[in-house]
Amino acid sequence: MAKNCRLKFLTTPVSKIKRVDKESIILFSEVSYSIDIDKHIRHMEKSKEMLQKNGHTVIGGYISPKREEKGIDNVYKIREKLENSDWLMVDPYEAMYNGKMSKTRLENYLKSNINSNLRIIEIDVKDTKLNSIKQGINMDEKSILVTIENEKGKYLIRNEGTIPFKQYGSHVDNNIQKEFIEEFKQTIKSYLNIDIEVDEVKVSEQLETAKEFIQNNKTISLDSYYKGTYNIEVSRMFCVSDYQKRYISMINRYGHENLEEQINKIKSGKYILVEDDSVYGNTIRNVKSMLPKGIEIEDVFLLSSLYKGKIYDTVDFRDFVIGSGNSGLNVELPNGERALAPYLLPYTCTEVKANINRYKEVEFSAKMWKMNKKYLRLIDKNLKLQDCNGGFINLMEYIGFDKESLLSEICDWHIEQLEK
Numbered sequence: 019m020a021k022n023c024r025l026k027f028l029t030t031p032v033s034k035i036k037r038v039d040k041e042s043i044i045l046f047s048e049v050s051y052s053i054d055i056d057k058h059i060r061h062m063e064k065s066k067e068m069l070q071k072n073g074h075t076v077i078g079g080y081i082s083p084k085r086e087e088k089g090i091d092n093v094y095k096i097r098e099k100l101e102n103s104d105w106l107m108v109d110p111y112e113a114m115y116n117g118k119m120s121k122t123r124l125e126n127y128l129k130s131n132i133n134s135n136l137r138i139i140e141i142d143v144k145d146t147k148l149n150s151i152k153q154g155i156n157m158d159e160k161s162i163l164v165t166i167e168n169e170k171g172k173y174l175i176r177n178e179g180t181i182p183f184k185q186y187g188s189h190v191d192n193n194i195q196k197e198f199i200e201e202f203k204q205t206i207k208s209y210l211n212i213d214i215e216v217d218e219v220k221v222s223e224q225l226e227t228a229k230e231f232i233q234n235n236k237t238i239s240l241d242s243y244y245k246g247t248y249n250i251e252v253s254r255m256f257c258v259s260d261y262q263k264r265y266i267s268m269i270n271r272y273g274h275e276n277l278e279e280q281i282n283k284i285k286s287g288k289y290i291l292v293e294d295d296s297v298y299g300n301t302i303r304n305v306k307s308m309l310p311k312g313i314e315i316e317d318v319f320l321l322s323s324l325y326k327g328k329i330y331d332t333v334d335f336r337d338f339v340i341g342s343g344n345s346g347l348n349v350e351l352p353n354g355e356r357a358l359a360p361y362l363l364p365y366t367c368t369e370v371k372a373n374i375n376r377y378k379e380v381e382f383s384a385k386m387w388k389m390n391k392k393y394l395r396l397i398d399k400n401l402k403l404q405d406c407n408g409g410f411i412n413l414m415e416y417i418g419f420d421k422e423s424l425l426s427e428i429c430d431w432h433i434e435q436l437e438k
Contacts, residue, residue, distance in 0.1 A: 026417040027435045029111045029364045030124070032132055032352045033257035033266075034104060035078035042133070043069060045079035046124055047141040048112070051088040055081075055099055062106060065141050077136070082109040082119045089113035090376050094369070097261045108261070114380060115364070116438055131352040171328030173210065173373070175203060175218045175335050176294070178243065182335075182342035186397050186405055198393040199335055205389070206333075209382040211375040214330055224294075224321045232290060232319060239292040240305060241321060242271065242344050246292055248284045252277060252305060258349035258359060258413075262367045266350060268304050272358055272409040277308065286312030295322035295332050333372050337361045340390045340425065341406025347371065348409070351416050358409025362386050363436065365413070384436040391429035401425045 035044070045062055049055070058081070066076045081100070083092035093110045100106045112119035121138045128136060177199055183190040199218065207216040221243050228244060239246030251274035254265035270276050293302060306315055322329055336345040338361050346358035347366050359365035361372055363383035368374035374382050394401050403414050404421035411421065419428055 026130065027364060028131075028259040028352075028417070029115055029117070030080070030109045030127055031107050031257055031260035032078075032128070033260055033350070034107050035128075035132055036105075037133070038075055038077055040075060040135070042075045042077040042136045044124070044128060044136055044138050045069075045076060045141055046082065046109075046121060046138050047080075048082045048084055048119055049092070049096075050084050050086060051092045055096055059099060059103075059106065062141055065139075066105070069139070076105070079106045080109040080124065081106065082111065082124075083113040084119075085112045085116065094376055097263075101261070101263065115436070171214075171330035173207075173212070173214050173216045173330050174322070174325065174332040175199070175206070175216065176221060176332060177218045178221045178334065178336050181221070181243070182339055182345055183397065185341065185343035185407055186394070186401055190397055194393060194396050198339075198389070201389060202335060202338065202386075205382070205385060206372070206374075209374050209378045209385075211369065211373055212330070217327075218335075219322075219325055219332075224324055227324050228292070228319065228321055231324075232292070236287060236289050237292050237319075238284065238289045238313075238315070240301065241292055241294045244292050244294075244321065247289065248280075250277065250280050250284075250305060251275075252301065253348045254301065255348045255350055255356070258351055258357070259364050260367070262347070262370050268301070269348060269356075271344070272348060272356065272407070281308060281310070284309075284313055288314045288316050291315045291318045293318065293320055294334075295320055295329070331373055333361070338386055340387075340394075340429070341403070341410035343407060345407065346409060349413070351413070353416065355412060355416070356409065357413035357416065358407060359413055360386075360390075360410070362432075380436050384433055387429045387432045387436070391426050391433075394425050394429075399426070403428065 045065055047058070047062065049058060062079055066079065069076050081096055083089050083096060090113055093108055093113050096108050100108060109119070109124065111117040121140055125138045180190045180192060180195045183195060203216050203218060225244055237246035239249045240252055242251070251271035253269055253271045255267050255269045256262045256265050268277065270280065274280070291302065302318060322332060336342050337347070339345055340360045346360050349357050349359045349365060351357050361368060363379055368379045368382060369376045402421065402425065403411055403419055403423045414423070414428060
């Protein structure tokens with residue numbers, strides 16, 4: 019049963035808002051694609067400066083792209099512009115979710131999630147329009163699909179088998195898992211922002227082959243499935259319902275000891291560092307920098323290197339299954355607490371995390387919530403929130419559900435919000 023979900027559909031980021039105990043102001047403006055966004059950002063900055071010189075406290079600001087043909091492109095364009103701002107954010111509510119944006123809606127949302135002692139001031143944008151320089155160009159940007167040639171690699175789905183589903187009971191029918199991941203493969207292929215072959219790699223096969231390669235060498239594993247001589251359960255923390263191109267901090271995986279305690283248990287010696295894959299290498303570099311003298315990393319072994327062929331991107335199937343074991347993105351909630359969010363809207367930016375076409379993110383997420391409902395009901399139609407991992411429970415309790423809520427009810431609520 020849900021307590022009160024009316025204002026807890028987390029579509030709007032709050033990560034840059036300063037927490038203060040006095041009356042404060044949020045600046046807000048609605049913009050169209052034709053706006054000169056650089057000029058408008060300067061306009062917002064000057065407005066903030068003027069208000070603060072007159073004794074007001076400005077704790078954050080939002081630019082809200084309008085619902086229009088290029089509205090979603092505008093969301094991402096402005097997100098990039100504001101990535102380094104310490105106070106301005108994009109509110110995608112109207113452009114992405116078909117919502118009706120207003121000062122009242124934003125004020126109620128922020129009072130519910132942040133602070134009741136604030137007010138919204140709307141900034142006029144009439145003087146910051148950009149003259150179009152694209153006259154005569156007829157191009158439907160929504161239909162553009164980047165074609166990735168075969169030599170660029172494949173889009174891989176890491177198949178963990180029934181392991182993540184153990185969260186829901188001691189026995190899960192293998193056929194249910196196989197049907198789920200097969201439908202997932204077909205679904206995600208049709209929603210990617212690239213035209214590319216989708217393949218799967220079985221974690222069980224990765225682990226067996228890795229043991230043959232590594233043999234008797236001592237290892238430190240960062241992968242949640244490969245059991246090394248030592249395992250460091252490390253993850254990255256992101257802001258919920260945000261752009262999520264940058265992480266807040268390196269942290270321990272949900273439910274494990276903090277990183278310092280884990281590392282202190284590792285004895286001096288030479289090790290091979292094991293990880294599932296590495297796109298930018300940030301996690302590996304950060305972990306290596308945390309290791310004390312006496313612990314030497316001789317080599318790095320990526321499980322993804324066992325795949326015969328080039329890889330464009332890799333996702334873990336479990337991250338799209340709500341509440342399953344060891345799944346989801348580590349996120350910070352508006353109240354500062356930790357949670358685990360599935361790789362679905364409104365909590366996770368699926369274009370950034372899974373290369374989903376930005377114009378199809380809402381549709382993809384709604385479909386995945388439906389698939390979760392379908393297959394979790396096949397496992398057990400009476401599955402409840404209390405049967406999920408602790409991080410997902412935290413997320414849903416913040417939204418307004420209690421532990422007795424059926425997972426099917428939770429899925430239905432999200433589907434309803436996304437399909438409005």
